[in-house]
Amino acid sequence: MIEVNRQGEVWVFAEAEGGKLSDVPLELLSKGRELADELAVSLGAVLLGGEKIASLTGDLIARGADKVYVVSDAKLDHYQTAPYSHVICNLIEARKPQIVMYGATPIGRDLAPTVASAAKCGLTADCTDLQIGDHKPPGSDTVHKNLLFQIRPAFGGNIIATIVNYDRWPQMATVREGVMVMPEADESRTGEIVDCEAGLDDVELPLEIIESVRREKKVNLKSARIIVSGGAGVGSKDNFKLIGELARCLGAEVGGSRAAVDLGYVAHDHQVGQTGTTVRPALYIACGISGAVQHCAGMQEAGKILAINTDPDAPIFQAAHMGIVGDMNIVIPKLIKAIRGGASVAQGAAGQGLNHG
């Protein structure tokens, strides 16, 4: 725990794996930049890894960091909780940042709580937004100014909670992947590189890593232009094939609601929503999805939302821009036919005959 420190920097944990920066820290730099500017402090990226890690500093600066704290040590080559949290706690003690952000990735969700426990500070998991604001505790006259508002869904996504910590710093949060927009790299930006001691000579690594296998992600919902998603209303794994067919003919990715994943219609990698991936495609087609809050909150930033559902009262229609009340088993084949008809359909519609194609 460090004292409240108004001059403290804003930090982003620059998660890097296999010598490559993950997407989330880069996304976090855009939000970090915004917060640091509002607080008139520097934005620091904290980069831990093995020998080659220093090559990644340029990208962090180009995407908004003023400083990169580089800690390079053989014991940091492969992520494990103890040495990483040890190094970060020492950095926090020494440099007293006011805000530390981590991606809500498997690594971030393992590291950040360990750091919070050792530093005896607060931590809010899976934030979907961060803002600066003032807080007055109930029953107190003190107003704590310029705190980090840590905004996250709770209760399965049915409410949004704003969390603050005003007495024990740093203010820490993990942030969901995909909710912040990745900043463009600006190669003309300059920044400071600060080499730091790891101080791990006396630290024994508690885990022996026997095997480590990384798979390339097959599903890329985050950068998909079009997503076709199915929910419980699809009715069966067999029916779900239709979702795939429609996706193929649009060059789209396949998504699913939590219900569809729970029912085994589609793998978890495809889950859209607060407990899955947050997406912002140009077009989102929701088939047989009722529109639970936790799902809609993960796709409401889509440019256009088309809902297909048999129930005209399904909440999904309130989130949608376009809707078809009907059975997807009938509607999707028609859609596929119309899309394959392509230009002739467009012409037909522009002309007189809507039934063309």
Place this chain on the structure above:
Amino acid sequence: MGYNCVVCIKQVPDTKRITGEAMQEDGTVNRAALPAIFNPEDLNALEEALAIRDEHGGTVTAIAMGLPAACEVLRDALCRGADRAILITDRRAAASDTLATSYILSCAIGKLEADIVLCGRQAIDGDTAQVGPQLAEKLSVPVITYLEKLDALDGETITVERNVGNGFEIVRAKLPVLVTVMDTANTPRPPAARRIMKFKKARSRAEIEKVAQDLLMGDYEDYTAELQAGEVEKHCAQLEEKGLLIEQWDLDYLEADLQWCGRGGSPTKVHRIQSVVLKGGEYKEYAPDDSGVNELVASLIKDHTIG
């Protein structure tokens, strides 16, 4: 050789069943309107512990922190095979965030000489996944998150396959350790019929006190506080003799430092709770027939959304 496994379990509102009725007008959740359940991934943690005991021997102790109502999940744990159940309950622990919760749990586990502490990866009410790693830090034991498969236990070390999202890792650590267990790790066994018959009668002291209190509230003649206290003692002693007393620990028993417990020990404070408002925009409905579908596709092609 056997292993002493301690499983941390939590009673949670069933957030998957939230309906309009459970949402209050100010956007908060009416917990009372939701069924309380055994946190799903804690069932996987319990199953993993029971499987370890089945194969290697040892004990399985379930601990739950919460209101006396949390005894429901402890009874369930006993019915599924746990050897011992402990309720940690204390008004001064109310409103604990994950940091305070992990501190209190660490005080309890410190009394148990655990070889392996097991937690579900995360609880469905908060979805934070923080208590496991924080508890390990407080206990100064290695943490292995996201256990998907237990590969080996050889007396001194544990070898585990963990799911790291975009792949997996096989890691080995010296005991004692703390692991957090994924729902994909196993299929929890159901409660055993014979154990249900026995353990449905298991009670904690707080539950017995509540019953005695209710009796007192009724028009029971000659029922004094003294008599009530005596009844409670008698009943607790009877249950203990039958192995049906759910142990109950408070913060004094845990010798917990109160500055790290409850609201005061929790650095995170709620600033505001809002209900989720979904942005609606312009909406157009198309007929579910050929002409409707064609019109829709034509408009999407026209504005270059598709095609």
